[in-house]
Amino acid sequence: MNFILSIWRQASPEAKGKMVKYKMSNVSEETSLLEMLDMLNEKLTLKDEEPVAFDSDCREGICGSCSLVVNGRAHGPGKLTTSCQVFMRSFTDGQTIHLEPYRSAALPVIKDLVVDRTSLDRIIQSGGYISAHSGPKPEPNSVPIGYDELEESMDAAACIGCGACAAACPNGSAMLFTAAKIGHLGLLPQGQPERSSRAKAMVQQMDDEGFGACTNYAECQDACPKGISIKFIGRMNKDFAKAMLCDELDPRGSMDAN
Amino acid sequence: MNKLTQFYGTAVGKKFVVAVTGIMMAGFLVMHMIGNLKAFAGATKLDAYALYLRDIGQDMFGHETVLWIARIGLVVAVVAHIFTIVLLVKQNHKARPVKYHVKKSFVSTFPARMMRVSGLLLLIFIIVHIAQFTFGEWLSTPFEEGKVYSNISHAFGSGWLPWFYVFMMFIVCIHLCHGLWSFFQTLGIDNPDRNKLLRGLAIVVSLVLFIGFSAVPVAFATGLIGVAK
Incomplete structure (x- = not known):
């Protein structure tokens, strides 16, 4: 198969980027999109040109490292898939394929197709955790969890933090990411003590990051x-509204008696 | 107060304000539509209803008190709704400084994408509408306060004005198709087990409002009802 690739090239965070066209020929339909980028980079390197920077790690759709917007769609054609699991058979021969980085003020481009996703990490750091004791392992059945809550929590915990939600959102909002992290802990008994403070801190951090x-x-x-x-x-x-409007702002201290 | 300002300071808090003020206005529209349909009961009934609106609760609070509370409440809702939307739109613009070269939408509905456009058109409509039927401006025929039936009969009896109103009611319908469902989604009332019901409810209420509101100008324009010319 033959393709024309139109790829966002940007040398550094401050540099002005532009879409650059590359021709790829004789690509087998079993090639993955990232493998094709590897092929392109080999060609570019041999020509002494700067290879295209892009993120990837596991290449089996579970790590959340790959982050491409392919023809206007985050993670490319197909549902429930990451960029690394897109294969060239999903495209038509001779098609122009546009590859862009995620676009969000909170996910700035570092180089070419690589974006800085530490803003997502900072949202998790602000409250996406539980306080657990560090002593011996508790008896597993001492904390009963209903099957439905467990499954629902796992649905949210499936988030791999790739940031595609913010990339796909016309408003550049990362609410699905933040909501998944708040939801997955908030549904479990272990997540209850910090449920309010978690919702408050993570929603606030999400705004502060510029989503x-x-x-x-x-x-x-x-x-x-x-x-x-x-x-x-x-x-x-x-959860957030309840925490903000129903919790006491200042639950400690003495009160005026006169 | 501190709690409220902190809440309003976040995007989620602002969304709550938009949702709650939106549902207040939608509730008003339902009452407004029911009131309008009195036009089909004739001039006496409609004019009496207009007077009754001024009398609601007057035995307890005095003449027009309840009416003015409702009016002020609505103005506050409209202003808060628009002001908050402006803040959110600004935040959203800032969140995507560099646009995509290839921009596509996959699942968002047409009404959802049109919210800002339909909202702006509705703001213009509200101003025109209040100027016409509350203050009596820009009408080709004399405006007599209290003579509701004859005023609208003259306004809608001919020309393009009734069709402008019908078009605007279509915009209301489009705006509410997304807005009403969004209320449930934003407040966390929606869930997969009732999503179809709530989505359907939003569409049905929007359509009922469209038909109910449009019936009056269409009936006057086609001569079905109205004062003799």
């Missing part, structure tokens, strides 16, 4: 390689 706001387009749910439902966004909103 946009949700307008219920559901583009994120469609782009999510793990099929995480936007119901978790509703759940996050509810």
Whole structure:
């Protein structure tokens, strides 16, 4: 198969980028999109040109490292898939394939197709954890968890933190990511002590990172390689509103008596 | 107060304000539509209803008090809705400084993508509408306060004005198709087990409002009802 690749090239975070066209010929249909980029980079290196920088790690759709916007779709054609699991048979012979990095103020381009996703890490750091004791392993059955809650929590925990939700969102909002992290812990008994503070801290951090706001387009749910439902966004909103409006701002200290 | 300002400071808090003010306005529209349909009961009934609106609760609170509370409440809702949307739109623009070369949408609905356009058209419509039927501006025929039936009969009896109203009611319908469902989604009331029901409810209510509101200008324009010319 033959393709024309139109790829975003940007030398550094500050540099001005542009779309550059490359021709690829005799690509087998079993080649993955990233393997084709490897082939292109080999060609570019032999020609003493700068290879295209792109992220990848496991190449089996579970690590969340790959981050391409292929022909206007985060992670490329097909549902429930990551960029590394896109194969050239999904395209037609002679097609122009546009490859762009995620576009979000909170996910700035480092080089070419690589974006800085530490903003997502900082959202997790702000509250995406539970406090567990560091003593001996507790008896597993001492904390009963219902089957439905367990499954629902696992649905949210499936988030691999790739950031496709923010890339696909017309508003550049990472609410699906944040909601999945809040939801997965908030559904389990171990996540209850910090449920309020977690919702408050993570929603605040999401805003501080410069992500946009949700307008219920559901583009994120469609782009999510793990099929995480936007119901978790509703759940996050509810948790957050309850925490903000019902919790005491200042629960400690003495009060005026006169 | 501190809690509220902190809440409003976040995107999620702003979304709640948009959702709650939106549902207040939608509730008003339902009452407005029911009131409008009194036009089919004749001039006496409609004019009496217009007077009744001023009298609601007057035995307890005095003349027009409840009416003014409702009016102020609505103005506050409209202003808060629009002001908050402007803040959110600004945040969203900042969140995507570099646009995609190839831009596509896959699952977002047409009404959802049109929210800002339909909202802006509705703001213009609200101004025109209040100017016409509350203050009596820009009408080709004399406006008499309290003579509701004859005022709208003259306004809608001919020309393009009734069709402008029908078009605007279509915009209301489009705006509410997404807005009503968004209310449930934003407040975390929606869930996969009731999603179809709530999506359907939003569409049905939007269509009922469209048909109910359009019935009056269409009936006057086609001569089905109205004062004799």
